[in-house]
Amino acid sequence: MSDFWSWFLIALVVLNLVGCVWLLWYTSKQRNSSLPTGETTGHVWDGDVTEYNKPLPRWWINLFYLTIAFTIGYFVVYPGFGKAEGSLGWSSQKQHDAEKAKADAAFAERYSQFATMPIAEIAASSEALAVGRNLFANNCAQCHGSDARGARGFPNLTDTAWLYGKDEATMLATITHGRIGVMPALGAAIGDDAAVTAVATYVQSLSGTTVDPALASVGKSKFDLVCAACHGTEGKGNPALGAPNLTDADWLYAPDLATIREGIIKGRNGQMPAFEPVLGADRVRLVAAYVHSLSGEPVLAAAPAAAPAEVEAAPAEPGMDAATATDPAAAPATGAEG
Incomplete structure (x- = not known):
């Protein structure tokens, strides 16, 4: 992989992660200031399906943050962040070769x-x-x-x-x-x-x-x-x-x-x-x-x-x-x- 494409992929990963963090933070802070929490927004469907002004539970939002943290840890350990090989030095080719060598020896x-x-x-x-x-x-x-x-x-x-x-x-x-x-x-x-x-x-x-x-x-x-x-x-x-x-x-x-x-x-x-x-x-x-x-x-x-x-x-x-x-x-x- 050339340096250009490596940096291109790194930029995509970073932008996506930063974008996800910002989106979670922004949506968790936004409220309908004209209505108290728990009140309806006035949107009704099918006659009785009403939309309430209720934010996502905090534990749910925290789970999203945990997935982002896991993603960062994954890119540190495994390849995927441009040309970085990861701290373990793992690759599917190396794993295949090791398993094949083991199978060949047994055979x-x-x-x-x-x-x-x-x-x-x-x-x-x-x-x-x-x-x-x-x-x-x-x-x-x-x-x-x-x-x-x-x-x-x-x-x-x-x-x-x-x-x-x-x-x-x-x-x-x-x-x-x-x-x-x-x-x-x-x-x-x-x-x-x-x-x-x-x-x-x-x-x-x-x-x-x-x-x-x-x-x-x-x-x-x-x-x-x-x-x-x-x-x-x-x-x-x-x-x-x-x-x-x-x-x-x-x-x-x-x-x-x-x-x-x-x-x-x-x-x-x-x-x-x-x-x-x-x-x-x-x-x-x-x-x-x-x-x-x-x-x-x-x-x-x-x-x-x-x-x-x-x-x-x-x-x-x-x-x-x-x-x-x-x-x-x-x-x-x-x-x-x-």
């Missing part, structure tokens, strides 16, 4: 056993999963839902589709560093509106949707030229890039032609924030164990080398099941496509 003492434990073993602990579930509800449910089933544009974490892979290192990297996914707008690269429709039709066919085979055949040639670089010639995706598998039944947005066309023409952008600054390394492991338990699949110990999570971009085909390329929350906490 570390109780759950330090999970710091180096494999995710599969953590997932077998009912105590650890209970904590992981609470952490998920407080930090992840806003995007993925309280049941972790996601929504349109937000990945379902309870299925068996994994965008980056289901090994322990990848899961931890996703939650720790977050994901940034981008599918570029490819409409111009593919061609005119008819070509975009053909590619969208071919993408539908990859997951078993009944489509016009002739149109899908036209779309395949365009797909091989533009989209296969990320999704592969068979459309099965690339976990190293976070490019989704287009041949399964998992769709992040929707499998209809209009939604797929929109993804091709406009592209998709999504980001999952890094949660290590919020949760810390130990809590990240508990969340990872809980999320993985939702899929019911075993945790892999290792995975193929992948680009660092914080810089991975997932160019994904038209709004399919690409968690990072299409999800406003980007890749889910486990890297599931959705």
Whole structure:
């Protein structure tokens, strides 16, 4: 806060306090000199409601003076009088930090056993999963839902589709560093509106949707030229890039032609924030164990080398099941496509 605003606030406080004292003093001294105390002022409402010339009781006025005295004492002890910190040096930030440090110490003492434990073993602990579930509800449910089933544009974490892979290192990297996914707008690269429709039709066919085979055949040639670089010639995706598998039944947005066309023409952008600054390394492991338990699949110990999570971009085909390329929350906490 600048000196100007500090003095501005001090002036406001002082003027208000002085004004309150003056108002109490002035009104307590004023009387209707033409009438003795206790007589009516001549004002009558509703036929029988009469105003009397009676001042406030002295004890009531003294209570107001006490509140003013309390206010002065408060500004001496606590911050609020411009930039003055108060004699106690208290602030909400300091109190928060102290309480957080105390809670972190208690958490570390109780759950330090999970710091180096494999995710599969953590997932077998009912105590650890209970904590992981609470952490998920407080930090992840806003995007993925309280049941972790996601929504349109937000990945379902309870299925068996994994965008980056289901090994322990990848899961931890996703939650720790977050994901940034981008599918570029490819409409111009593919061609005119008819070509975009053909590619969208071919993408539908990859997951078993009944489509016009002739149109899908036209779309395949365009797909091989533009989209296969990320999704592969068979459309099965690339976990190293976070490019989704287009041949399964998992769709992040929707499998209809209009939604797929929109993804091709406009592209998709999504980001999952890094949660290590919020949760810390130990809590990240508990969340990872809980999320993985939702899929019911075993945790892999290792995975193929992948680009660092914080810089991975997932160019994904038209709004399919690409968690990072299409999800406003980007890749889910486990890297599931959705």
